[in-house]
Amino acid sequence: MSESEEKTRVTAIVQKPLGGDDGGPKGNDCLVVIYTKEPTLLGRRFVLDSSPIRIGRGAENHIVLEGDSVSRRHAHFEQRAGAWWCVDDGSTNGSYVNDEQIMRESRLGNGDRIKIGPTIFKFLSGQDVEAQYHEEIYRMTIIDGLTQVHVKRYLLEALDKELMRARRHTRELSFLMIDIDHFKKINDVHGHLAGDYVLKEVARHLQQRIRRDEVLARYGGEEFAIILPETSLEGGRALAEGLREKIEQSRFVFQGEVIRVTISIGVALLDEHDRASVDLIKRADEKLYEAKRSGRNRVMA
Secondary structure (H helix, E strand, O other), rough: OOOOOOOOOOOOOOOOOOOOOOOOOOHEEEEEEEEEHHHOOOHEEEOOOOOOEEEEEOOOOOOOOOOOOOOOEEEEEEEEEEEEEEEOOOOOOOEEEEEEEEEEEEOOOOOOEEEOOOOEEEEEEEOHHHHHHHHHHHOOEEEEEOOOOOHHHHHHHHHHHHHHHHHOOOEEEEEEEEEEOHHHHHHHHHOOHHHHHHHHHHHHHHHHHHHOOEEEEEOOEEEEEEEEEEEOHHHHHHHHHHHHHHHHHOOOHHHHHEEOEEEEEEEOOEEEEEOOHHHHHHHHHHHHHHHHHHOOHHHHH
């Protein structure tokens, strides 16, 4: 099943009045959908006002997620002594809290991320849940829920600012376009959950190698981009080569399976012919496809 065909459907949890007298949970702890294959679900909030809250593919669950990677009765959330726990119900593909697969159950802390199939929820708890929720909604406009790096829109806005700054102060500006090689094959052979794992790990490795004033973003699908202020073409090429080597030498293991991962990178330097940021992006993109046509797992500048 392709990524576009894997649909996710969430049924509304039957809400009870907060602070009721039915002996159930009295707080306003909630789950917020921060990543999903179904765009209309992004940002949906589900108040945990009864216990347990069951999640899975079966229609009898409180939260129903459709997709091959979701079990019929996948997991549930239950409250014990004021704390919420995520309990896996023997699912085929496992439940994850903060990217770690839980063996059976995991106590949830404020801000924890729970991944069920292709969907990621964020657990919000405490006295200021409403403020946290609105902050999370804003965060989703600048941070990709899966990889936890910036989104394309943020990158484009940042690149426009850096371009103007480079022009004003006559400074160099480099830009990297990065693509995971044979990503479709990774999804086809190992499954979409493995593909999500690879995206997260590649993003993590890239993030570790860049400086504070440099911007990394998920450009779309399996593509990433990096803005390198005050960096020459040779400096951009050197960083790109270091990133390529880092990914090639890293070990990617998902559910016991070793996945070979490499990346191709295109590097471009701002020049006098670039009227706008889109021109710089286009030239980096052309270099990226030159790298892929040349055999992949290489840098072209």
